Amino acid sequence: MITIDSLTKRYGAQLAVSDVSFSCTPGTVTGFLGPNGAGKSTTLRALVGLATPTSGTATIGGRAYRDLPNAGRQVGVLLDAGAQHAGRTGREVLTLAALVLGVGQERVDEVLGRVGLAGKPAAKRVGNYSLGMKQRLGLAAALLGDPQVLVLDEPANGLDPDGIFWMRGLLRGFADRGGTVLLSSHLLREVEAVADQLVVIAGGRIVARGSKQELLGGRGTLVRGPDRVVLERALRTAGIAVVPGEGDGLVADADPLAVGQAVAAAGAVLTELRPAGGEGLEELFRSLTHADGSQQVQEVAA
Incomplete structure (x- = not known):
């Protein structure tokens, strides 16, 4: 130890x-x-x-x-x-x-x-x-x-x-x-x-x-569909916070099951649904060590 x-x-x-x-x-x-x-x-x-x-x-x-x-x-x-x-x-x-x-x-x-x-x-x-x-x-x-x-x-x-x-x-x-x-x-x-x-x-x-x-796993759920506006509306209506994701995707602050149920209830179409994150160690390293000196400790209990 x-x-x-x-x-x-x-x-x-x-x-x-x-x-x-x-x-x-x-x-x-x-x-x-x-x-x-x-x-x-x-x-x-x-x-x-x-x-x-x-x-x-x-x-x-x-x-x-x-x-x-x-x-x-x-x-x-x-x-x-x-x-x-x-x-x-x-x-x-x-x-x-x-x-x-x-x-x-x-x-x-x-x-x-x-x-x-x-x-x-x-x-x-x-x-x-x-x-x-x-x-x-x-x-x-x-x-x-x-x-x-x-x-x-x-x-x-x-x-x-x-x-x-x-x-x-x-x-x-x-x-x-x-x-x-x-x-x-x-x-x-x-x-x-x-x-x-x-x-x-x-x-x-x-x-x-x-x-x-x-x-490295990230948090939230990445979603994509043919109509991003409809997806965002469906998630917000269900009380799920949404932020822009990579490319044309959205990152929803909920697990994949809750996101899928909200989208299905609204009759929207999904082309991708998966946990967000997973960019890898290089991206994490760059994001943490290229800050302007105002870094805060990111700590996750194992």
Whole structure:
């Protein structure tokens, strides 16, 4: 369980994050999203003990990362795939990490195979790795201690499409086995594909949080027909509020059954009737992070 509670971090006069609060529960992947400079990295660094909050707390299982005994056995962290010794081989990097964590060589072999670096890639020096290979090695290091929590910043950066698909399955499988994943990424489509929960940050503040289904699902019912004026009149007569929808559609503030009954009672004709919304994560992200600074938190209880 990851809990960020009223986290605020200042660097001198600069306010990096302000009153940030959200949680990540076991068995879920939480997508942590925001534009550059929004405060994502600062939040993650505070969570794993690399930055000290000015106020508020960031805990894992109710304890600060620094207070966890042998933290790498409980929390796998990947914040910078390039932060590895370029002169060592991939196997050497993991072997040294295994010695620190107190895990055996068999675990090194296991994670190398799991991330696709077994055999010749493991014997190459990290300085000769591609960015995608460095990401895989970073994920191997995060998984090495067999943790229950993963904290990942841009883990798909540099991966090819097959690699991204592989990573999606790895994270989904980790969560489905009861693990907790906090994932920061600019690849919105991939986050949408794997995440259960979404947290969006802009200007150092949380502007949306909740389940993916409810944040992206929209509200109301979209209706279309050959005569928009007749449809609108029928709905308003039934006491159902209506606003313009996409294209020539209308969005009615009622469920599809109530909308269909109102339209049928008026003898109007429908060509489309479905739940409104569903524009996707990219549209939600743009609407929340391109505001003029007057954002209000959009929160949906999971």
